[in-house]
Amino acid sequence: MCVSTSDKERVIKNISIVLVSPQVPENIGLCARVLKNTSFFNLLLVNPNLNGKSFEVSKRARDILEKAKICKSLKEAVRDSHFVFGTTRRKREYASVYNFGGILPMLAASARKKKISIVFGREDFGLSKEEMEYCDSAFYIPADQKFASYNLAFSVGIVCYKIFEYLENISSISSLSLAKNKDIEALYINIENVLKKLKFKSNITSGSLSTIRRIFKRTHLTRNEMKLLKSIFLAAGKKA
Amino acid sequence: MCVSTSDKERVIKNISIVLVSPQVPENIGLCARVLKNTSFFNLLLVNPNLNGKSFEVSKRARDILEKAKICKSLKEAVRDSHFVFGTTRRKREYASVYNFGGILPMLAASARKKKISIVFGREDFGLSKEEMEYCDSAFYIPADQKFASYNLAFSVGIVCYKIFEYLENISSISSLSLAKNKDIEALYINIENVLKKLKFKSNITSGSLSTIRRIFKRTHLTRNEMKLLKSIFLAAGKKA
Known part of the structure; x- marks a missing residue:
């Protein structure tokens, strides 16, 4: 692009x-x-x-x-x-x-x-x-x-x-087509799952997840960007 | 926070x-x-x-x-x-x-x-x-x-x-202490390595990495946020 x-x-x-x-x-x-x-x-x-x-x-x-x-x-x-x-x-x-x-x-x-x-x-x-x-x-x-x-x-x-x-x-x-809120919420769930599988759980506090939310909230993800992040975390979840 | x-x-x-x-x-x-x-x-x-x-x-x-x-x-x-x-x-x-x-x-x-x-x-x-x-x-x-x-x-x-x-x-x-450019660059290398290990390589084009750069560039990562992302991708790299 x-x-x-x-x-x-x-x-x-x-x-x-x-x-x-x-x-x-x-x-x-x-x-x-x-x-x-x-x-x-x-x-x-x-x-x-x-x-x-x-x-x-x-x-x-x-x-x-x-x-x-x-x-x-x-x-x-x-x-x-x-x-x-x-x-x-x-x-x-x-x-x-x-x-x-x-x-x-x-x-x-x-x-x-x-x-x-x-x-x-x-x-x-x-x-x-x-x-x-x-x-x-x-x-x-x-x-x-x-x-x-x-x-x-x-x-x-x-x-x-x-x-x-x-x-x-x-x-x-062209990528101004913004990600929908429900899809972004689904992304957070993906990320959380990957973190749990990575046994990251002991370090990951609700504060860490809030931090991740805040990063993506600030950045106004487009639909394409959201898709890419989703596929990365899905792949990571399968491997972990 | x-x-x-x-x-x-x-x-x-x-x-x-x-x-x-x-x-x-x-x-x-x-x-x-x-x-x-x-x-x-x-x-x-x-x-x-x-x-x-x-x-x-x-x-x-x-x-x-x-x-x-x-x-x-x-x-x-x-x-x-x-x-x-x-x-x-x-x-x-x-x-x-x-x-x-x-x-x-x-x-x-x-x-x-x-x-x-x-x-x-x-x-x-x-x-x-x-x-x-x-x-x-x-x-x-x-x-x-x-x-x-x-x-x-x-x-x-x-x-x-x-x-x-x-x-x-x-x-x-308090978290306005911003991440240094060199640390952010190191983060991208971490992410790239994880993606390669995940055999994500076939899908990941230089365009995808540019997309990731662009997302983080827009968001002005603080030092704490950068540390969290780094630890997540390091953990993912070990597991993959």
Whole structure:
């Protein structure tokens, strides 16, 4: 498997960043700039307070602003998307709210095949209840509990940067097909069995198994990687 | 091993963010705000263009700005630091320049024990050659090659956010003692030997070993985690 630039490009191309009623003109310019820093280019603005200051602040990302699609409603902005992610600071009853770090691999995997939108609300009160109903799911960006409110442009910046970085680090987007949780759980059972057969039992504490879980949890195993590990531990189990 | 809040707090407390001659007042306020979003509080400003707009933009992070130490030179700002990291867009001859993602675990591990500074240069041309000489090492933030220049506040924001997130994800900062590269390389050799003994050879291609490398590369193994994996594969090798 080797790096596929066209796969990365497809993911980026399939993601639209939607700003709902951004009120501070400079924020819109800063968003355009950080989109361009991180290779994104699809910007949709719903009733924006866009003016000369936005263009001034955008610097060399002026083209992103010039090509931005201006919409009258969120409904219109997400019309062509197969999946819509809302962003929120609050947990709400009517939508699942995920930690952004946890949902990132799934988000990137979705964008490999389908058009998706990531929607950011207005500076002062985010997305309305009605607007959240256009979102299939929602996520929050982890922050200090005492001051969790990021500036709008930072929220956009963190999201775009993390996706950009994720795509840079994944060697092959083709393997972005992530392992299912149940298969990973089965892998842990394989590993545990091998350890027991290896008479590793005396040294292996529940802490050791937690450590193994933690290593693999951090790494977001793809389906192919998981298969390889599984076959190794199955072979080891037979020999032991 | 369990999460130690005091360890996290110590890392954050030991990190100072230094802005050298920031020219745009709003940028200074945005930096203060994102520091507070991500639990940071040590801000040092070298000859800043600080005014009312900075305080206005900082919102509820006004206290960070009020407590910020104003210095006349970078030398004065980094006086108490054991280790100084500079940020740059350019690779330079007179300092090692790392990818921020790669240097992050080492940076966090340093800050567990000693005071460190992370230095950001002015908006238009970064840090001067003379200022870079006060930095022990330097890093860049990955970006689109065609437009790699982040707004100053974004650079600060990405760095603070990534450290914050890293500390949230590491279960125990006490285990932040990272495995050495040579030990990780020895681990790969162990794994390869086990695979050969398991007669896994026919299935195991150089691609499979690359996959294993990639999994562990992504996960930033700590010394303890590496030891556990090593002992498992050594036991498997003896049995196979």
